[in-house]
Amino acid sequence: MNCPPTKAAKVRPPLQGNPRRTRQEHSQEIALDYVELIAELIATTGAARVTNLARRLGVTHVTVNRTIQRLQRGGLVNAQPYRSILLTEAGRKLSEESRRRHEIVVEFLKSLGVPDAVAHLDAEGMEHHVSRKTLSAFVKHLERCGRHQPPQ
Amino acid sequence: MNCPPTKAAKVRPPLQGNPRRTRQEHSQEIALDYVELIAELIATTGAARVTNLARRLGVTHVTVNRTIQRLQRGGLVNAQPYRSILLTEAGRKLSEESRRRHEIVVEFLKSLGVPDAVAHLDAEGMEHHVSRKTLSAFVKHLERCGRHQPPQ
DNA sequence: CCATATTTGTAGCCTGTGCTACATTTTAGC
DNA sequence: GCTAAAATGTAGCACAGGCTACAAATATGG
Numbered sequence: 560m561n562c563p564p565t566k567a568a569k570v571r572p573p574l575q576g577n578p579r580r581t582r583q584e585h586s587q588e589i590a591l592d593y594v595e596l597i598a599e600l601i602a603t604t605g606a607a608r609v610t611n612l613a614r615r616l617g618v619t620h621v622t623v624n625r626t627i628q629r630l631q632r633g634g635l636v637n638a639q640p641y642r643s644i645l646l647t648e649a650g651r652k653l654s655e656e657s658r659r660r661h662e663i664v665v666e667f668l669k670s671l672g673v674p675d676a677v678a679h680l681d682a683e684g685m686e687h688h689v690s691r692k693t694l695s696a697f698v699k700h701l702e703r704c705g706r707h708q709p710p711q
Numbered sequence: 712m713n714c715p716p717t718k719a720a721k722v723r724p725p726l727q728g729n730p731r732r733t734r735q736e737h738s739q740e741i742a743l744d745y746v747e748l749i750a751e752l753i754a755t756t757g758a759a760r761v762t763n764l765a766r767r768l769g770v771t772h773v774t775v776n777r778t779i780q781r782l783q784r785g786g787l788v789n790a791q792p793y794r795s796i797l798l799t800e801a802g803r804k805l806s807e808e809s810r811r812r813h814e815i816v817v818e819f820l821k822s823l824g825v826p827d828a829v830a831h832l833d834a835e836g837m838e839h840h841v842s843r844k845t846l847s848a849f850v851k852h853l854e855r856c857g858r859h860q861p862p863q
Numbered sequence: 864c865c866a867t868a869t870t871t872g873t874a875g876c877c878t879g880t881g882c883t884a885c886a887t888t889t890t891a892g893c
Numbered sequence: 894g895c896t897a898a899a900a901t902g903t904a905g906c907a908c909a910g911g912c913t914a915c916a917a918a919t920a921t922g923g
Binding site for chain 1: 869870871872873880881
Binding site: 734735737760761762772773776792793 | 899900901902903909910911
């Protein structure tokens with residue numbers, strides 16, 4: 560494997576700048592949404608089927624299928640044809656972190672007086688962009704303010 | 712089945728479910744990042760050049776180029792080869808909304824005790840997922856807690 | 864137990880974002 | 894003014910996420 564002259568892979572510069580770029584983050588967000596939902600479906604209905612996921616995610620079963628394949632390559636799920644999708648240990652762990660984070664964000668928003676439905680919707684988008692530090696600031700705020708104070 | 716099997720465009724069902732799906736949102740987020748940055752570069756340096764954008768976004772100039780083409784198709788920017796990129800009226804408007812939103816989120820996070828650097832970083836990811844209602848809850852919180860310098 | 868409905872899988876297309884490699888145009892220096 | 898460097902543009906590849914159309918497996922109801 561001495562580098563064939565063809566390409567040489569050109570050492571890429573550290574790629575500093577805004578780390579949020581790198582499309583990869585987007586697919587990681589999607590992965591989290593999937594494992595979170597798979598865990599939920601298993602918990603509530605006993606199984607995570609492709610069609611269920613598709614309906615819940617608002618995409619076709621084809622999209623789900625391919626994403627599941629990717630997650631399997633990444634070692635997050637364990638899927639066999641025509642069977643319910645299972646989470647690996649890694650997937651389960653990830654789903655729990657994700658769920659915890661999700662719930663904190665929801666609670667936090669509600670504590671600000673954001674209506675339930677909106678809180679859930681926004682949390683879904685925000686949760687993947689909340690750093691550890693910000694998350695703990697949310698927790699601290701929740702502790703300070705006791706619980707959720709209704710709007711008005 | 713006299714329906715001509717060829718194409719028929721099949722009326723797509725409403726595609727309810729989680730509206731956050733629909734990959735399109737992702738490219739919309741990127742569009743906002745671009746117009747926001749273009750506005751900033753014009754404001755601070757007088758011009759928005761491809762290379763500048765690329766450096767700031769942490770991607771290659773090629774990626775910037777193609778995205779700019781897409782934004783131009785969408786009527787947000789006005790670009791001529793080898794010239795500085797200009798915002799259209801629509802682009803300017805969008806960039807201002809985006810900036811305002813961004814600043815509110817940053818101020819809000821800071822008011823919770825999140826360190827400046829983290830606040831900026833997280834805001835960049837979060838800002839695209841904060842609904843109007845949540846945003847106004849942020850504003851209300853800022854007002855309640857004093858340190859509000861409303862980003863006009 | 865078989866016919867049909869539902870679910871799941873596969874093929875193939877499009878778009879968007881990322882890249883490298885290379886071509887072209889501007890800009891700077893001499 | 895001309896040459897070299899920098900900036901910009903173009904071609905073409907890879908991958909992810911979206912889709913429709915169609916095929917195959919599984920479930921369900923006579």
